[in-house]
Amino acid sequence: MQKRVWTSIIENLKQEHELTDYQLNVLSTQLKLLKNNKIIYPGHWKSLLNVKMEQAYEILELIKAMGYLEVVYEIKCSRCHQEGIIIRNIREFEKYSVCDICNKELNFMDNTIRIFMVINSD
Numbered sequence: 001m002q003k004r005v006w007t008s009i010i011e012n013l014k015q016e017h018e019l020t021d022y023q024l025n026v027l028s029t030q031l032k033l034l035k036n037n038k039i040i041y042p043g044h045w046k047s048l049l050n051v052k053m054e055q056a057y058e059i060l061e062l063i064k065a066m067g068y069l070e071v072v073y074e075i076k077c078s079r080c081h082q083e084g085i086i087i088r089n090i091r092e093f094e095k096y097s098v099c100d101i102c103n104k105e106l107n108f109m110d111n112t113i114r115i116f117m118v119i120n121s122d
């Protein structure tokens, strides 16, 4: 990310969330490394920052509202645990409604997780 981008994100987070200096440092390091199209898993940020899952999502939603993240979905088969296909919306999901490894029928609600993709940051 460009310096201008990650510094403004950190400034906003300071105002909206009570984060420690340590958490802000971890976040700055993380943000500097991110490039457009990189995927962010809320669960990863949860453990990185040692916050609750809800707060990890809130932080990501704030960065999204600033225009630097977009919501995407990752398909996960609950039977064979195949994962990795990223889609942008429910319409795109229709192409993947059956797992191509184990043939289990998949549905959008149960078989996708909401994640984030970096945009407008380079």
Ligand SMILES: [Zn+2]
Binding pocket: 077, 078, 079, 080, 081, 082, 099, 100, 101, 102, 103, 104
């Ligand atoms: Zn499967």
